[in-house]
Amino acid sequence: MRRVLVFQTAFLGDLILVSPLLKSLKRTFPGAEVSLVVRKGFEEVFRGAPFVSQIIPFDKKGVWKFSRLLASGDFELVVSPHRSHRTSLILWLSGIKRRIGFDKAGFSFFYTDRVKYRMGKGIHEIDRNLDLLRPLERDYSVVYDREPELPLTPAEVGKALKKFSLEKSYVVLAPGSVWRTKAWLPEYYAEVANYFKGKGLTVVLVGSPSDSPYCKRVEELSEGVINLCGKTSLREFFSVVKGALLVISNDSSPVHVAISVGTPVLEIYGATVPEFGFFPYRNGLYVELEDLHCRPCGIHGGRKCPEGHFKCMVDLKPEVVIEKAEELLSSLS
Incomplete structure (x- = not known):
C-alpha cells in the first residue's frame, strides 16, 4: 500500500x-x-x-x-x-x-x-x-493505536502562553457551543470561575468568535477572567488548553483537544448524552442531569429546548460541577 x-x-x-x-x-x-x-x-x-x-x-x-x-x-x-x-x-x-x-x-x-x-x-x-x-x-496485519494526539512542541506552547501572559496556574472554561441547548448557562460558568479565582487560580475563557456572547456574559459576571474567545489561532487555542490545570467545557471540541494534549477535562452534558460517544476518552469526567425523560433531544442538540424548560442545564447547578471538578483534580494529584 x-x-x-x-x-x-x-x-x-x-x-x-x-x-x-x-x-x-x-x-x-x-x-x-x-x-x-x-x-x-x-x-x-x-x-x-x-x-x-x-x-x-x-x-x-x-x-x-x-x-x-x-x-x-x-x-x-x-x-x-x-x-x-x-x-x-x-x-x-x-x-x-x-x-x-x-x-x-x-x-x-x-x-x-x-x-x-x-x-x-x-x-x-x-x-x-x-x-x-x-x-x-x-488482507493485512492491522496495528491499532488508540491514543489521541495533537502535535504541539514545547516551544509552540511556551510562545502562546507568553503571548497571553499565562504565567500562573490557570483553569480553562469553554462556555460556548454551536448548538444553544448544548451550552450550560453562562451565569453558572461565572460561578465556577469565581470559585477557582477564590482559590488563587487564573481563569481563562476560550472559544471561537461565534462563542463571544457566552464568554462576554461570563466576563461581565466574573471580574478578572481572561477572555481569549475569538482571539487565538487554532494552534494557540490548542496550546492554551495544553498549559491548563483543568478544562471545563460543554459537549464540544475543547473536550477532544484536552484529551489529545493530556489536560484533565470535565464535560457538561445537556441536550446530548455520553452514549453518543463523545465523552472524555481519557483524563476526564462528565456531569449530566440523569433520568430526565426528554434527554437526548437530538444528535447535536438544537437552537432551543423543545420542551420549553431547558431543565437539563438549568437544574444542573454550579455546585455539582465544582464538586466533580475537584474530584477530577484530586484523582490526578
Missing part, C-alpha cells in the same frame, strides 16, 4: 478524534503516504504530525471537481468516518478502488466495505473510527 486517504470534513472535534485512525493506518502501512481531507480552515490542526503526509482542504463546493482532484492522487484506499451523502458520492466518483465507510452513511452503497456504526454505553467515537479498519484484517 503506497497511498492512503482519510476523509473527515465535519466539525473540529470530529476531526481531532481521527488521530488514532491516522496513526493506526501509518503503523499498519509504515511505508505509505497517509493523506487527510479536512474542511477548509482546519488545515493547521495536524500540522507537523508525523502520521500525516498531506492535508487536502475541501470547501464543500464542486463535487465533480473535487472528485477529479482525488482521482489524480493515485490513492489505493480511502477510509471515511464522515457520513454525508456528498462524501460517499465524491469518493465513488474519485474511482479509488477500495472505499471503507459506515453503514449509516448517506449513499453507503457507494462504499466497497460497509462497517456497522455502533452506538451505546462505553462506545467512543475513537472506537467507531477504528472499527473502519476491521475489513482490512482479511
Whole structure:
C-alpha cells in the first residue's frame, strides 16, 4: 500500500478524534503516504504530525471537481468516518478502488466495505473510527493505536502562553457551543470561575468568535477572567488548553483537544448524552442531569429546548460541577 486517504470534513472535534485512525493506518502501512481531507480552515490542526503526509482542504463546493482532484492522487484506499451523502458520492466518483465507510452513511452503497456504526454505553467515537479498519484484517496485519494526539512542541506552547501572559496556574472554561441547548448557562460558568479565582487560580475563557456572547456574559459576571474567545489561532487555542490545570467545557471540541494534549477535562452534558460517544476518552469526567425523560433531544442538540424548560442545564447547578471538578483534580494529584 503506497497511498492512503482519510476523509473527515465535519466539525473540529470530529476531526481531532481521527488521530488514532491516522496513526493506526501509518503503523499498519509504515511505508505509505497517509493523506487527510479536512474542511477548509482546519488545515493547521495536524500540522507537523508525523502520521500525516498531506492535508487536502475541501470547501464543500464542486463535487465533480473535487472528485477529479482525488482521482489524480493515485490513492489505493480511502477510509471515511464522515457520513454525508456528498462524501460517499465524491469518493465513488474519485474511482479509488477500495472505499471503507459506515453503514449509516448517506449513499453507503457507494462504499466497497460497509462497517456497522455502533452506538451505546462505553462506545467512543475513537472506537467507531477504528472499527473502519476491521475489513482490512482479511488482507493485512492491522496495528491499532488508540491514543489521541495533537502535535504541539514545547516551544509552540511556551510562545502562546507568553503571548497571553499565562504565567500562573490557570483553569480553562469553554462556555460556548454551536448548538444553544448544548451550552450550560453562562451565569453558572461565572460561578465556577469565581470559585477557582477564590482559590488563587487564573481563569481563562476560550472559544471561537461565534462563542463571544457566552464568554462576554461570563466576563461581565466574573471580574478578572481572561477572555481569549475569538482571539487565538487554532494552534494557540490548542496550546492554551495544553498549559491548563483543568478544562471545563460543554459537549464540544475543547473536550477532544484536552484529551489529545493530556489536560484533565470535565464535560457538561445537556441536550446530548455520553452514549453518543463523545465523552472524555481519557483524563476526564462528565456531569449530566440523569433520568430526565426528554434527554437526548437530538444528535447535536438544537437552537432551543423543545420542551420549553431547558431543565437539563438549568437544574444542573454550579455546585455539582465544582464538586466533580475537584474530584477530577484530586484523582490526578
